[in-house]
Amino acid sequence: MQTFGQQLINGLSLGSIYALLALGYTMVYGIIKLINFAHGDIYMLGAFWGYYVINQLHFNFIWAMLSAIVFCAILGVIIEYFAYRPLRHSPRITALITAIGVSFLLENGMTYLFTANTRSFPQVIKTVTYHLGGLRISNIQLLILGTACLLMLLLELIIKRTKMGRAMRAVSVDPEAAQLVGINLNHTISFTFALGSAMAGAAGVLIGLYYNSIDPLMGMTPGIKAFVAAVIGGIGSVPGASVGGFLIGLLETGVQAIGLSAYKDAVVYFVLIVILLVLPAGIFGKKTKEKV
Amino acid sequence: MKANFKYNIFWLAVMIIGFVAIDACEFLGIINAFIENMLVTIGINIILATGLNLIIGFSGQFSLGHAGFMAIGAYATGIMTQTIATPLGFYLSMVVGIVIAMIAALIVGIPTLRLRGDYLAIATMGAAEIIRILINNLKITNGAAGLFNIPPLVTWATVYVLMCLTTIVTVNFIHSRNGRAIMSVREDEIAAEAMGINPTRWKLAAFVFGAGTAAIGGSLHAAYIQTIAPGDFNIMASIAILIIVVLGGVGSITGTFVAAIVLGALDTILQNFGTLRMIIYSLALILIMIFKPSGLLGNWELSFKRLGTHQRKEQSIHE
């Protein structure tokens, strides 16, 4: 029972990481239907930014995180402006390939500039492990879990309650019609990228701190997993991304707990396929039926 | 009929001239092992990308799992030629690979092909990863260490001939009743169904066909490189094939040829740039996509028929 409780904590803490990343995926996809392959790499850049400002400029944790959020938001807007905006009216598969190109560029550019070596992230917050009836949970795990939930609520609020959020929803349903009612398409999409990338930046610093290990390819695997999480949850849906993230986290933990660690990813993909077959648009996705 | 035959002879001549040219260059030493390596890689990529283009470009189904089927072909060859190290053994293993890949494609395709767009992409990606993880954990495949010392049963000539054959078969498939049915499903599934075309069946046909060609590519890869490992067939490998298809132009087999050659040559030239190679490659990718959003050739197709339109009229008169 105690082991089960501990595994639940492990799963939730892993899931909160996927959820953090999946939120950014889901937002960008929701609005321009682009699988932003470079999202995982923006997360990597956030981690590296944190690494440098803490080591070189001696920022504290809060400032490092805030500055990483701003840095990644700007980066997201720049990438959107140069790489995706020219392709807005092109086939979606073209934009996908461009996103893959951006991802390659960020990974290899960072490898070129900073070498491929793994670096240890400066431990600006000392890890404290709390013992709760035989269960262990660290302050950083709680921090990540808290941040993931907080950001999810914040996003939900922005999307549901603000003017920009309304514009985002409008664009995601019908960009042309949104323009007709006076919504600035470019601003809205830039804002979405800024928001999504900011979340990746926050995730980068948090996860860098948690695992204490960063490298230029760190965004690849979590990026794909987070995308799977977003799809399971119903891509485009904020609560869906979180649920998907936690689901994958718990699933991976469960599979490893019963000793099938070699098949952990296979099980995740299998569950993904099964969920899509039952719910073709994910758990929270809206089913769209073509009108005849 | 006579006119059709003329075009076929024309294409055959092109293929033979290509073969003779490569052979002559090889003989004269213009093509050394390095260039040959590049040409073979390009040839294998053409086989892989043509099959994927059939799935993506012609049947309109976004598959991201091509490397999984390639892995099946590669491992069939890797395992079987350990015991039957003859050219016959290679062809036998290739056939076995094709059959297993097609069966796997059926198992994957029947449930997933009802998904649409990106959901299908992610499901096929998952399926390919499951195949790779199984290979990574099986004894017969030698797990993560992969297989090496695979007998060298393939020369550039084998790759060339098989490249021509798969292309002919694929193009013939597309330019037939089958191909038109597949394209109608891409254009409008509901209308196609109202015309008596079973969309699931035709999507599946394209998917299974593509998987078969992927297995051929895998077999050739295994026998030429003589080393295979599960890591060769990961998501990035599927994406590499997808890049060729999109860069050449979705729905253009000619484009697939051009893109495979351009990317193959680019990759080889970039080998001289050391660590900068992947940076230049990714920049090139982004720039080509921005300036040529529908691919290098769009959906343009090289056709001798179109080059001689007057002959077409002649043909219809004969009929």
Place this chain on the structure above:
Amino acid sequence: MIKWQKNMVKIGALATIVLALAGCSTAKSNGSGQGNNPGKTIKIGVNMELSGSAAGYGQQQKQGIQLAVNKINKAGGIKVGNTKKKIQLVVRDNKTSNTTSASVAAQLVNNDKVVAVVGPAATNAGTASIPNMTKAQVPSVSPSATDPGYTLQKNGDVQKYIFRACFQNNFQGSSAAKFMTNNLKAKNVAILTDNSSDYGTGLTKAFKKTYTGKVVSSQTFQEGDKDFNAILTSLKHKKIDAIYAPGYYSELGLIIKQARQAGINVPIVGSDGMADAKLAKIAGNSNTNNIYYTTPFSTKSGETNTLAATFLKTYQAKYHTTAPTFSALAYDSVYMIKSAIESEKSANSVKITAGLAKITDFKGVTGTITMNKNHNPEKSMTIEKLTDGTVSQAYTIK
């Protein structure tokens, strides 16, 4: 219909020509068979993982290679007969891809005309390069291809042109097993294997073959994994005396950290992929206790081996960090080639191959090396113990 048959005949004729031509291309003989010769300089190729998933390890090896070449060139170069020739490095990136590794090998031997190659780092990339190396009769020394079969052909004969500077898996795995039984008195162990390459799986196979105690649990992880809490939690309540975890420092650092934080304090034993100062940096010094690993190169060996001492010093001066094992192995690879050239008094690639096969009592940074008949270096192994993140003890195994 008759016309059609006529045409069929034509196709048949053409097909015959094609096949004849195909035969012609394969029948062509393959060069004179003398290998590559040096020009004014001795060209040594580097076929290395400089991008892609193994880039971290490849870049460390490249640093070791460059250090060795700089040192040799500063001293005037390599003595070939009566003249001294400088080394010219040709570094090429194989992207951690087997196909590219084959292509890079072909380019190095055919276009760059190198007389020897250092690399690749991984077994698979290495085996993919073998056909081209063999065809051109140019030797390669891999600093870190550990699969026992790497230097062997299918029939068990040695690959004539393929050498390595590192231990093969069987030796490391069985040494670790003996060490855990004899020194750590571990009767029940758990195994945690890096399942993404031959390295971890090969070591585990060798370990299981030798280990006489009970393997309580055998789990795997993938390269790039960062969260091991689930596996570790499942081990926590099992009765284990030690953990055997063959893999690289990037993942092992995290395993150590998360194990210690989860309250698992049993010894963790690994392999030379762990022998890197970054291990303790990632794990945190306070967590890096009771850690052992097999390695050919001990940072403590500077105390007895003067070569190692100078290497460590120059490496520290140039790259501002303690030299990792991969760099040391790559450094030795270059010197092994140098030694082969000097003993054969020729920098012809076939001669270098012969020289490499005859290496005996070569004094290297990673020990005194003798090349055995299977092109595996025989040298002594060290097991290092880490306490508070630094090497506290070193056991030598013969």
Place this chain on the structure above:
Amino acid sequence: MSSPLLTAQQIVKNFGGLTAVANVSVHFDQNELIGLIGPNGAGKTTLFNLLTGVTPVTSGAISLYTDQGVQSLNGKRPAEIAQAGLSRTFQNIRLFKELSVLDNVRIAMTNHYQEGFLASIFRVPKFYRTEADMTLAAQKLLAIFDLTSVADQPAKNLPYGIQRRLEIVRALATKPKLLFLDEPAAGMNPEETADLTRLIRQVQHDFHITIVLIEHDMSLVMNVVERLYVLEHGALLAEGTPNEIQHNPAVIKAYLGDEA
């Protein structure tokens, strides 16, 4: 009266809590030209979709009368229903836009020309013969409807009226026994509508098939059809000849209420 071709008995369709079609029974006879009218949202297109299998019925029976006897179409996929001899056009034109006019027609003939997979791949003479037969048949059909000149053009390049016509030709190419036309005159000017009227008569006459027509253009409907069904709120309001319907008080009320 001629013998029945298709009957639908008490068919019901519920979408969630909403009843789109309630207890509708219709019968279409051999070689008949039938109109289906009703205000917007009356469930006309839904009825088409139910009969052609695009959406499954909640309850009720659909039967097709063939030479081999009565065949139930319940639970059949649209493709099977199409193969059984029911074809249709769409309210919002659904041509294969990127493909040529000729290919649009040839695709509809897919099930009538068995080429065989291997035959097509290896281009045996039989393939060329089948392909030539198929093309010839398609060209003949195009010639009848005056589309020969645009045969090689992609369907998306055609003007609106021609696209509608092509859709009818494509539907005919499946060799149907029963053809459903969903608002064929929508968006046409009076001249084009007049053309269409002639066309529909010609089709029925030349191809000896049953045609069911949804149309808002009363001049067209009253001109060509022999019998009419009127739907309102998913239920059958009236049935009869154009003359009867025009004088049916319930219909007049429904229409005046709708247009007022």
